[in-house]
Amino acid sequence: MLKGIGASDGIGVGRVMLIAEQSLEYTPREIADVNAELERYKAAVDKFCDSTMEQADAIRKSTGEKEAEILLGHIAIIRDPFMGGEIENLIKAHQCAEAAVDQICKMFIDMFSATGDDLTMQRAADVRDIRDGVIGNLLGIQEVKISDAPAGTVLVVKELTPSMTAGIKKENIVGIVTETGSQTSHSAILARALEIPAVLSVPNAVTQLSTDELIIVDGGSGDVITAPSQEQIGEYTAKREVFLREKREMETFRGKPTVSADGVEYELFCNIGTPKDATKAMEADGEGVGLFRTEFLFMDRDRLPTEDEQFEAYKQASLILKGKPLIIRTLDIGGDKEIPYLGLAKEENPFMGFRAIRYCLKNRDMFKSQIKAILRASAFGDIRIMFPLITAVEELRAGKALVEEAKADLKASGIAFDENISVGVMTETAASGVIADLLAKEADFFSIGTNDLTGYTMAADRGNSDVGYLYSPLQPGVLRMIRRIIECGRAEGIPVGMCGEAAASPVMIPLLMSFGLTEFSVSAPSVLKVRKNIAKWTKAEADAVAEKVMAMTTEAEISAYLKSII
Ligand code: PEP
Ligand code: MG
Numbered sequence: 001m002l003k004g005i006g007a008s009d010g011i012g013v014g015r016v017m018l019i020a021e022q023s024l025e026y027t028p029r030e031i032a033d034v035n036a037e038l039e040r041y042k043a044a045v046d047k048f049c050d051s052t053m054e055q056a057d058a059i060r061k062s063t064g065e066k067e068a069e070i071l072l073g074h075i076a077i078i079r080d081p082f083m084g085g086e087i088e089n090l091i092k093a094h095q096c097a098e099a100a101v102d103q104i105c106k107m108f109i110d111m112f113s114a115t116g117d118d119l120t121m122q123r124a125a126d127v128r129d130i131r132d133g134v135i136g137n138l139l140g141i142q143e144v145k146i147s148d149a150p151a152g153t154v155l156v157v158k159e160l161t162p163s164m165t166a167g168i169k170k171e172n173i174v175g176i177v178t179e180t181g182s183q184t185s186h187s188a189i190l191a192r193a194l195e196i197p198a199v200l201s202v203p204n205a206v207t208q209l210s211t212d213e214l215i216i217v218d219g220g221s222g223d224v225i226t227a228p229s230q231e232q233i234g235e236y237t238a239k240r241e242v243f244l245r246e247k248r249e250m251e252t253f254r255g256k257p258t259v260s261a262d263g264v265e266y267e268l269f270c271n272i273g274t275p276k277d278a279t280k281a282m283e284a285d286g287e288g289v290g291l292f293r294t295e296f297l298f299m300d301r302d303r304l305p306t307e308d309e310q311f312e313a314y315k316q317a318s319l320i321l322k323g324k325p326l327i328i329r330t331l332d333i334g335g336d337k338e339i340p341y342l343g344l345a346k347e348e349n350p351f352m353g354f355r356a357i358r359y360c361l362k363n364r365d366m367f368k369s370q371i372k373a374i375l376r377a378s379a380f381g382d383i384r385i386m387f388p389l390i391t392a393v394e395e396l397r398a399g400k401a402l403v404e405e406a407k408a409d410l411k412a413s414g415i416a417f418d419e420n421i422s423v424g425v426m427t428e429t430a431a432s433g434v435i436a437d438l439l440a441k442e443a444d445f446f447s448i449g450t451n452d453l454t455g456y457t458m459a460a461d462r463g464n465s466d467v468g469y470l471y472s473p474l475q476p477g478v479l480r481m482i483r484r485i486i487e488c489g490r491a492e493g494i495p496v497g498m499c500g501e502a503a504a505s506p507v508m509i510p511l512l513m514s515f516g517l518t519e520f521s522v523s524a525p526s527v528l529k530v531r532k533n534i535a536k537w538t539k540a541e542a543d544a545v546a547e548k549v550m551a552m553t554t555e556a557e558i559s560a561y562l563k564s565i566i
Contacts, residue, residue, distance in 0.1 A: 002209075004177070004202035005465070006222035007188035011240035012175025012197040013233060016213045017149050019157040020206060022141050024132060026098040034092055041087065041097040044137035048130070049075045055147075070126075077123075078130050083108065098138050105131035125302040149173060154217055156209050160187035170194050175217030177224055179205045182463050182471075184451040184501050185336065191219075192523045193277070199224050201465055250528040254285050258520075258531045260513060262538040267519040268531055269325065271499055275313050278320040280524045285531075288325035290447060290521020291386070291499035292317060294370070295332055298339050304366060310373035318381030325382045327447065327499075327521075328374050329426060330367070330399075332356045332388040336463065351461065356389035361398050371406040378418035386424045386447060391431040393438050399423070400442070428452035428500070433481040436488035446489045447521065450500025454478050473502040474562070475555045479511065483550070486515040497521055507562035509533045514546035533566075 031037045052074050060068035077083065083104060090100035105127050112124035146155065146167035154175035155168075173196050181187040181200035191198035197219030202208075209215065209226070216225040216236045220243075225232055258268040269290030270281035274297070281289055297305050297313055305313075318326050333339050334355020347353040360367040374385055387399045400423055410417050425432065425439050428449030432439060440446065450473050455462045457478050460470035472478070482498075489496035497519030502508045504522040506529075512520070513534065522530050537545075545565065552558045 002177075002199075002202045002205065002224040002226060004199040004205070004222045004224065005182055005188075005468075006198075006218065006220050007181065007183050007185075007200045008176070008191035008194075008196060008198035008219045010195070010197035010219045010243055011236050012154055012217040012219070013228075013236060013240070014152040014154040014174040014215070014217075016156050016209050016211055016215055017146075017153045018206060018209065018211045019146065019155060021158060022136070024135050024139065024141070026096075026102075026135065026139060028099040029096045030094050031091070031096050032094070034094065037091050037097055038088060040138065041091060041100070044097065044101075044134050045078055045084075047137045048078065048133045052133070055145075074126055074130050074133075077126060078134065098135050101131060101134050101138070121303055146173075154215055156205055158206055160190065168194060168196070170196065175199075175215075175219070177202055177205050177209070177215075177217060179203065180463065182465070182468070184462050189271075189273075189501075189523065192525055193273075193280070195525050250532055253528045253531040253535070256531065258287065258534055260534055260537055260539060261541075264513075264539055266513075266517075266534055267325075267497070268527060268534075269327070269497070269499075269519060269521040270524050270527060271521055272317070272524075275316040275320065277524070278317040278326075281527075282320060282322075284524035284527045286324075286524060286527050288321060288327075288382075289317070290325075290327050290497050290519060292326060292328045293332065294329060295337050295339070298331060298333065299337075302341055304341075307369040307373045307376075310370055311376045314374055314377035314383065315380050318377055318383055321381060323381055325384065327384045327386050327424070328377075329386045329388050330357070330370055330374075331360055334359060351455070357387050357395050357399060358389065361395065361402075364402065368402055368406055368409075371403055372410060375403070375406055375410055375417040375421065376415060378421050379416040383418065384422040384424060384445070386426050386445075388426045388449070389429060389452070390425045390427070390439065391429045393435065393442060396423075396425055396439060396442055424494075426499070427485045429456045430481070433457065433485050436485045437491070440488045440492035440494055443494060445494050446485060446496045447519075448482060448485055448496065448498040448500060448517075450478070450482070450498060450502035453481060453500065454502075457481050469555075472555050472559070473500075473505070473508060474558045476550075476553060476558070479550065479558075482512070483515045486512075486517055490516050495519060504530050506533045506566050507559070510537050510542040510545040511549060513537055513539065514542040 052071050056068040056071040086104045087100045090103060091097055108127045109124045112120050147169060149172050151172045153173050154177060155173055156177045159180045160176060160178050176191050176196055176198040178187055178200045179202060188200055197217050199217055199219060199222050202224055216228050258266045267287055269288045270284060270286035271291040272278055272281055272289050273293045278289060297310060314328060334353060335351045374383060377383055390396055403423055422444035424445035424447060425443040426449045427433060427436060427446050451462060454471055454473050458470045458475055460467040462471055486496045495518050498517055499521035503520040504526040520530055549558050
């Protein structure tokens with residue numbers, strides 16, 4: 001049995017598909033038989049075009065014509081007589097096909113990149129894809145396509161990236177196993193959004209497991225059972241049935257308001273990463289969106305999204321929500337969220353470095369265009385702005401000043417927006433908790449980001465399993481921080497929500513109810529579970545639990561007590 005972190009609940013029994021990292025390195029060599037090399041090159045191009053055509057067909061069906069055309073454009077480029085002719089000329093001059101493709105593609109990439117024009121620079125990304133595809137074919141690298149995974153597949157991969165998840169067909173993938181990540185890493189969040197059982201941080205999973213091997217993934221306990229016996233398969237299949245039955249019970253909470261056992265109402269929102277997720281939030285019965293992680297709009301591309309592109313995305317999400325609240329968090333990059341084309345310098349300690357609001361305030365044009373896009377979208381629904389990683393009042397003031405500048409610009413151009421848009425703070429650093437009294441005087445709302453707040457309070461990296469024992473929202477230090485933030489918000493009369501993963505934790509819920517949280521923002525699949533858990537408690541019962549917990553001294557004691565009463 002292998003052990004990791006259970007990051008997306010559920011049981012999956014299936015066969016392994018290994019996604020190994022592949023190197024495109026080759027040794028340049030002089031070739032003697034030019035004709036044979038030309039044939040080899042043409043065969044690699046044909047294969048590239050065939051598989052691109054297949055991918056385009058699949059994307060046309062799943063996403064749309066526009067996306068398919070991007071891929072068809074790759075075929076047009078590599079079939080272009082000029083580019084192909086140049087490559088063939090190098091081969092005729094006795095260069096090997098890999099070097100010829102590499103050299104000519106590089107020439108085009110440099111040429112397109114140098115223009116500074118968005119559309120032409122996108123061409124450079126296309127040529128890069130073509131180069132990797134054709135060289136991969138020349139080297140005989142078998143491309144593993146996640147979208148081709150047959151039914152009953154368990155994906156085993158070093159790290160699950162957001163772009164990889166684009167290829168996942170939910171009906172075919174029964175489990176995910178990775179070597180990196182934690183409960184709150186993006187792979188976990190994505191796995192939960194897809195409702196696929198996942199176990200992360202399994203040491204050497206890629207080398208320990210082999211393709212087609214039958215395994216069981218228990219996304220609740222974090223166990224990966226290799227070579228399961230018939231008995232184990234039976235046992236886990238039964239467990240899966242129980243899990244699915246409980247899920248069905250949760251369905252009875254669909255369409256109901258979120259209320260405690262004694263009738264106190266709460267807001268129950270969803271966390272999303274793309275406008276499409278807004279549909280999932282609505283399907284999951286979310287009452288709004290408490291966190292739109294806008295960095296996904298900036299990832300998996302070669303350049304910044306324009307103000308118009310962002311406006312369309314925010315407007316689309318807002319229209320899907322049909323007037324329900326949409327809290328848009330401004331760009332939160334750095335730390336574990338990389339955006340290669342921004343060219344952020346490597347830092348000794350990126351989690352403490354130049355990231356999120358800090359980066360945005362220094363890159364004002366980019367930041368202002370995001371704020372303008374949000375403001376323009378606010379004419380179409382109940383949109384609110386939230387700044388990530390605030391640690392000082394000055395940052396909130398500077399962000400708010402930029403919102404005012406953006407408003408003035410829009411007004412001058414006669415563009416509509418919500419004049420009274422709320423501007424809130426994501427309280428996720430230790431300092432923001434300590435100065436919550438000061439921030440509450442100048443913010444319109446708080447949303448507690450416990451994923452980072454836990455890390456920054458405990459000085460423990462959320463992705464490092466060696467310090468995992470410290471990384472818990474049930475640590476007395478973190479609970480005090482959460483209670484303080486809520487109390488400071490309430491003292492100034494501003495709403496306080498929570499968008500970190502702890503908001504969905506059954507053991508946290510009575511504590512949060514007692515502290516006075518008014519809004520829970522969770523992943524779409526957790527909505528009904530949270531509503532069910534909130535309905536279990538009266539205020540008096542929650543207060544009694546909180547009183548006991550806040551008198552305890554260790555995480556172990558708190559955790560054991562809470563587990564015994566839920
Ligand atoms: C958080 O830090 O709690 C949070 C919700 O934001 P993210 O996980 O995107 O850092
Ligand atoms: Mg965060």
